[in-house]
Amino acid sequence: xxxxxxxxxxxxxLFTSSTxxxxxxxxxxxxxxxxxxxxxxxLAFFQRHGHNPVALVGGATGLIGDPSGKSEERNLLTDDVLxxxxxxxxxxxxxxxxxxxxxxxxTVGPGAHPRRADVPPLVNNADWMKTWSYIDFLREVGKHxxxxxxxxxxxxxxxxxxxxxxxxxxxxxxxxxQAYDFLHLYQQNGCTLQIGGSDQWGNxxxxxxxxxxxxxxxxxxxxxxxxxxxxxxxxxxxxxxxVWLDAERTSPYQFYQYWISIxxxxxxxxxxxxxxxxxxxxxxxxxxxxxxxxxxQLQRRLALEVTALVHGQDEADKALRASRMLFGERIEGLxxxxxxxxxxxxxxxxxxxxxxxxxxxxxxxLLVETSLQKSKGEARRLLAQGGAYINNERVDDPNARVTLxxxxxxxxxVLRAGKKNYHVVRIG
Numbered sequence: 001x002x003x004x005x006x007x008x009x010x011x012x013x014l015f016t017s018s019t020x021x022x023x024x025x026x027x028x029x030x031x032x033x034x035x036x037x038x039x040x041x042x043l044a045f046f047q048r049h050g051h052n053p054v055a056l057v058g059g060a061t062g063l064i065g066d067p068s069g070k071s072e073e074r075n076l077l078t079d080d081v082l083x084x085x086x087x088x089x090x091x092x093x094x095x096x097x098x099x100x101x102x103x104x105x106x107t108v109g110p111g112a113h114p115r116r117a118d119v120p121p122l123v124n125n126a127d128w129m130k131t132w133s134y135i136d137f138l139r140e141v142g143k144h145x146x147x148x149x150x151x152x153x154x155x156x157x158x159x160x161x162x163x164x165x166x167x168x169x170x171x172x173x174x175x176x177x178q179a180y181d182f183l184h185l186y187q188q189n190g191c192t193l194q195i196g197g198s199d200q201w202g203n204x205x206x207x208x209x210x211x212x213x214x215x216x217x218x219x220x221x222x223x224x225x226x227x228x229x230x231x232x233x234x235x236x237x238x239x240x241x242x243v244w245l246d247a248e249r250t251s252p253y254q255f256y257q258y259w260i261s262i263x264x265x266x267x268x269x270x271x272x273x274x275x276x277x278x279x280x281x282x283x284x285x286x287x288x289x290x291x292x293x294x295x296x297q298l299q300r301r302l303a304l305e306v307t308a309l310v311h312g313q314d315e316a317d318k319a320l321r322a323s324r325m326l327f328g329e330r331i332e333g334l335x336x337x338x339x340x341x342x343x344x345x346x347x348x349x350x351x352x353x354x355x356x357x358x359x360x361x362x363x364x365x366l367l368v369e370t371s372l373q374k375s376k377g378e379a380r381r382l383l384a385q386g387g388a389y390i391n392n393e394r395v396d397d398p399n400a401r402v403t404l405x406x407x408x409x410x411x412x413x414v415l416r417a418g419k420k421n422y423h424v425v426r427i428g
Contacts, residue, residue, distance in 0.1 A: 001042065001273060003198045006208055006221040013192070013220065014051070018111070020119050021046055021193035022054040022185055024178065024200075027062040028077070030088035031246030034236030034258070037306075038224050040093065041274055042195050044100035048276070050111030052119040054191060055093040057086050059126030061177050064170050090122055092245050097121060099309055104276040119189050125181050141180050144213045145206070150175060153202030175206045182207030186219055193220045227273065230265035245310050252311040253341035256319035259303035260296070264289060267298045275305040331391040331408045339409045339424070346414075347371075348424035356404045356427060363388065363400040370425065372417040382417055389416035 013019060023039040025032065032040075043053035062082050077085070101108070115121065150156060153175065159167040182204075185191035194204050204221035211219040227235040236243045243258045244250040250258075262270060268286045271277060285298050300320070307316035318334065322342045325331045334342070349370045355361045364379040367388065373379040380398045382388045388395050391408045402425075406413050411427040 001038075001045075001224050003223045003225040004201060004221075005223075006205060007218065009218070010193070010220045010222065018050050018052060018113070018116075019046070019193055020052040020054065020116075020185075020189055020191040021195055022056050022123075022182075022191055023195045024056040024058055024061070024125075024181070025089055025093065027057055027059065027082060027085035027089055029244075030085045031244045031249055032089050032092050033245060034243040035234070036245070037274060037310075038227060038235070039196065040096055040100075042224060044097060044276075047097065047101065047115075048107070048112055049109035050113055052116050053097070053121070054119060054185065054189065055097065055122050056181060056185075057090055057093070057122065057124050059086055059124040060129035061125060061174060061181075062086075064174050064177070086124060088246065090124075093122055096245075096310060099312070100276070103305075103309060104278075107276050107278045123185070125177070125184075128184050129177060129180070137176075137180075141176055141183075141210070144210055145176060145179075150206075153206070155199065155202050175203050178203040179206040179210040182219065183210050183214060186211050186215070186217075192218075193222060195222045195224070198223045198225055227269075230263050247311060247315070251337060251341035252307055252315040253319045253322050253338055255310065256303045256307045256316065256323065259306050260299050260323065262299050262302060264294060264298075267294075267302055271298070271302050271305075274309075275302065277301075277305070325392060328392055330393055331414050334409050336409045336412055339412045339414070343414065343422060343424050346422045346424050348426055350426045350428040353404075353427045356402060356406070359401055359403050361402045363390070363395060363402050364398065366402050366425065367415065367417065370415060370423045372415060372421060372423050387418050390414070392416060 021043075023043050025036060025039065040055075043055060047053045059082065062077055062085070063079075064076075101112075150172070151160070156167060156172065156175070159171075182191070182194050194207055196204055201221070201223050204223065208219045208221050211217065229235070238258055240254075242250075243255060245255075247255075259270075268282065268289060271282050271285065285301065288294055289298060304316050304320055307319055311319075318338065321329065322334060322338055325342060331339075347370075351361070351366070351369070364376050364383070367373040367379040367382065368376055373382055379388070383396050383398050383400070386394055386396050390402065390406055391414050402413070404427075407427065408414055413425045415423045415425060417423075
């Protein structure tokens with residue numbers, strides 16, 4: 001999980017004392033996405049082994065935009081949008097990091113302890129950056145940086161090589177603000193380690209250099225690699241776009257399905273990155289894979305673990321159950337949102353609530369209305385042959401009626417003709 005470290009002495013520092021560290025998260029949206037999970041997991045692993053992680057949300061830097069890994073200037077956020085984004089990702093970070101401590105207690109390190117009272121779990125750099133005047137910042141921070149050294153950083157050099165786009169002075173200054181964040185947390189909270197993706201190396205080393213110049217003391221940096229699939233696709237990208245941690249943007253079922261679809265070539269690596277399973281258990285799973293015995297159980301284990309971390313165990317269990325419903329398990333106990341996620345690509349028909357409420361709607365008629373059968377005669381033959389289902393329960397009574405009691409969720413039920421021909425009925 002480690003791509004680079006600034007000092008060989010970091011190992012010893014982590015072994016000899018409890019270290020305070022931080023990772024920054026960009027509030028460019030109101031939700032984090034799967035790509036951000038690498039940083040969250042890194043904080044969680046440190047926390048589970050006796051260290052004190054701090055998640056920093058960039059209320060100040062979010063107004064500017066980090067040029068690292070970007071090919072063009074970002075649109076600047078308004079204060080209102082930024083506040084909404086900060087609230088959303090702040091809640092996610094708190095919830096997931098709290099949940100991380102409760103999962104798999106058997107692999108929590110012996111040095112784990114309650115969080116230090118003087119180390120906040122979540123900070124916002126706007127709390128200290130907005131008090132600075134431009135002149136004071138140039139005097140106290142800017143004078144410690146050399147432009148030639150800043151130009152040599154990959155995040156800046158790459159943009160300068162794009163002659164048409166270039167880089168604005170605003171984004172060029174981002175490095176100084178992130179460096180000061182590290183210095184502030186070092187002075188206020190004893191934070192001696194900053195972690196982040198490999199594209200943050202230049203910003204992280206700028207912070208360690210500023211701390212050394214201002215205090216004479218060492219501070220450390222650590223990065224993790226950019227994770228791509230065996231096909232070269234960036235982690236957290238699907239056909240529908242980004243895989244979000246917000247259940248309203250990416251439902252728990254869709255989130256679960258993302259991990260189910262992971263390639264065999266990637267599944268062991270991701271089990272190590274994104275779960276708290278013990279090393280011995282992962283090695284057993286790896287042996288199953290190498291022996292050709294994986295029938296999807298490794299992906300199901302990965303999906304269940306990560307969904308439980310992000311959305312909670314109840315939602316993970318529900319996503320697992322919903323996944324099984326596509327293979328014939330009774331459809332029940334789901335919400336409209338859940339059913340919409342499971343059957344997103346299935347045709348649907350809306351019928352009036354009154355037609356179910358009065359108990360007069362025959363299943364034969366509904367099979368025709370939904371085009372699952374061409375005629376009432378065919379529908380009756382389907383029922384007689386045991387090929388008609390409501391919510392995956394077989395119905396063979398030719399006089400069966402569809403009522404409000406047939407609903408699988410608040411306002412939906414699922415018809416099936418044969419093995420795989422599904423149709424969603426929505427109550428209008």
